Amino acid sequence: MATTTTIQSAFAQDVRKGFTAKNKHLSSKYFYDDAGSRIFMEIMKMPEYYPTACEFEIMLQQSAQILKQLQFTGQFNIVEFGSGDGAKTKHLLNAFTKAGAQFTYIPIDISQEAIDALQDNITAFVPGVDMQPRTGDYFDVLEELSGSAIPNLFLFMGGNIGNYSHDDAMALLLKFNAGMKPGDKLLMGIDLQKNPRIVQLAYDDPHGITKAFNMNLLQRINNELEADISLDQFDFYSNYNPKNGEVNSFLVSLKKQHFHSTVLNETFFFEKDELVWTELSKKYSFTGIESLAKEAGFKVNHNFMDCKHYFTDSLWEKM
Template identity: 75%
Template sequence: MKVALYNHFAQDVHEGLTAREKHLSSKYFYDDEGSRIFMQIMQMPEYYPTACEFEILSQQSQAIFNRIDFIQKFNIVEFGSGDGSKTKQLLKVFLEKGADFTYIPIDISQEANDALKQNMKLALHNLDIQPRTGDYFDVLNELSATGVPNLFLFLGGNIGNYKREAALELLKKFNADMNKGDMLLMGMDLQKNPRTIRTAYDDPHGITKAFNMNLLRRINSELDADIQIDQFDFYCDYNPQNGEVNSYLVSLKKQHFHSTVLNTTFYFEKDELIWTELSKKYSFTEIEALAKEAGFKVVNNFMDCRHFFTDTLWVK
């Protein structure tokens, strides 16, 4: 296969499903359909991160504002903004305080960005919002050259989707493109009762399963494949010793499927796994160590009342 002829999704699917240990990147969850399913996940009572972070940003945005030391006009740049329901709480307080800023949400889904802009303008009439559709890194590179101070938002615990080496690499890249004094407010899920975490990622409604299965539907649609969706299942596991939730698709039989776009047939053994996602849960010691190694200083950890989750504020 001449991979240069194909997009990143096609290349990564080919690489991941021909590897000895099969894998698909969780960043591909969020096509338009995946974004819709994830909005359902965020509304589940079992999925505590959304409610916890909503509580933090609803009740502590004043305290966050007080720790932001920008005098001139600045940007609030959000990576993976989703529906913006949590961020709206923060932006509302900042507007009430007279802060002069431009809100720049970044998402790979154009549909999600269009809906976000419409909803934000309805709720916050005076908001200067300039959505960007694309990859985090591409947009970050464009913004870094402007010289305008930035408060970066990386909410929802998304950093937990990266293995430590990749998380550190991402945070170092953020740091490299930030000016002295720029700040990062990042959602990080905390280690807690393992049952609470397990239920959040293997819900009884089957919504998380549908979220993972959508990867297979996307391969069928975009890569002209003939996957039998009902011949795969979903499984996840939480290890409280290292704080990692790992999610998988499971082949229910020995099977194969063909992609016309990739001109490749992919083979599976019965019970073979496709790793789809890591969701890391952090201790405060790990947060401090990660910040320091990436070149940041922890300013404050803002937490919900149960201490399930933190929005941690770092400064370069």
């Protein structure tokens, strides 16, 4: 498990690298400190942010079918990468429990606050569930499980795969594949291509919550790297390209400015209207899903979809 010092050191290095690059950028993996996780929970409650409601519907209505499709017999593990507060997963666990499935739930999240909220949510909804939560890195847990004969269902929910470029998505999926045994399954939330207006509103909402989520990156730099960024001198912009299915989000410098980080002992300079890229959120076609799975050494067993066909939880198995 990574220590706090290690995480902050990586954060510091990535901020320096991102703010000194020709095209400035910050990694979206740093959105999810405790404050960022709280803001994201607000995003998931927005009516415009359809992925949560769509995946919630799938978990609520199709979990029994998912269990049947697994074809597991006896004890198995459910290992969730980036589990958050468990609001959707609890319905999967509840359906599995009612069907008599014997499993251990192993949620993993970088945020201890999210894990604490998850434990409260899950135990209240599914009393007696066998749960072994972990705070830290996905691959530490994958390594621990690699020597066990117990089959695993890995969950990567919420459309998180869309936050990765093709190369990074492939690197992640190949790591997942390498840590899986024959017979293990991966259930992955994937946002589907659809009406561009629906997508745009989900990522540039009228309430300003997504803007606050992005601005929290700057606040985190102030807090953890002892910087003096004036948050009111930055704005937020997001754009969806329906031709390639990509949403790209940016922070925008409103004037020529600079700030200093005591921890990094460095001053960073910004031009007026200069962009800082913060996030990719890719939407997939079914052809794209098949291609992604095959390239990473998986085959698609089934795509479970919401009634609007906005979103899928795609069940893959190792080839």
